[in-house]
Amino acid sequence: MQRNPDWNDLEKRARKMSDEALAYSANDAMEAAECAEAIEREGIPERSCAKSGGYYRDEATIYRTELRKRANKNDKVLRTDDDGIISLED
Numbered sequence: 057m058q059r060n061p062d063w064n065d066l067e068k069r070a071r072k073m074s075d076e077a078l079a080y081s082a083n084d085a086m087e088a089a090e091c092a093e094a095i096e097r098e099g100i101p102e103r104s105c106a107k108s109g110g111y112y113r114d115e116a117t118i119y120r121t122e123l124r125k126r127a128n129k130n131d132k133v134l135r136t137d138d139d140g141i142i143s144l145e146d
Contacts, residue, residue, distance in 0.1 A: 061111065061114070061115075063114070063118065066115065066118050067118055067122070070118055070119055070121075070122040071122060073119075073122070075123065075126060075144045078119045078122055078126075078144075079119075079123065079142055079143050079144060081116075081119045082116045082119035082120050082123065082142055083116075083140075083141050083142060085112045085113070085115040085116035085119065086112070086116045088107075088112040089109040089110075089112035089113045089116065090109070092107060092109040092111075092112060093108075096108065120134075120142065123142065123144055126144065127144055132144050132145060132146055133145050133146075
């Protein structure tokens with residue numbers, strides 16, 4: 057059984073991460089969400105994930121929110137390329 061995540065704890069950890077680590081983590085969480093959702097669509101109980109695609113999407117949102125805060129604070133731009141990969145640029 058999946059327990060409720062502590063999003064406040066994840067937000068605290070995100071504030072301590074480097075810009076590069078945040079971007080990597082956001083991209084990784086979105087990739088995990090896509091994989092989890094593909095497994096969920098298959099409907100095979102033996103292949104079910106411990107965490108849902110929504111969990112990983114929420115995790116990615118926390119990382120992206122921190123990146124946006126930093127971008128606004130430091131006059132940088134948060135970019136998303138055609139593949140959905142995000143980065144923080146001058």
